[in-house]
Amino acid sequence: MRILALDLGMKRTGVAFAESDMGIALPLDTIIASSPQELLDEILLLDDERDIDMILIGLPLLLSGK
Numbered sequence: 001m002r003i004l005a006l007d008l009g010m011k012r013t014g015v016a017f018a019e020s021d022m023g024i025a026l027p028l029d030t031i032i033a034s035s036p037q038e039l040l041d042e043i044l045l046l047d048d049e050r051d052i053d054m055i056l057i058g059l060p061l062l063l064s065g066k
Helices: 036-050
Strands: 002-007 012-019 026-032 054-058
Touching: 002 036, 012 036, 026 036
Parallel strands: 002 054
Antiparallel strands: 002 012, 012 026
16 A cells, blocks of 8 residues: 655645655655645645555644644
8 A cells, every 4th residue: 555644734734755665654745835735736636646544644743742
């Protein structure tokens, strides 16, 4: 299974990629998008390039939990 992991942010979105047999996600890219549509277009492009089976969306927090 090919997995795309996203850490959504207000300005930047971190992207990692994993194959289920690897057991670990490796950093892939950072998307800097000026609009939600631009972010979606970039994610769809990555999906087409890597034939993604699953997308995981994380919730990045500060160490304080905020």
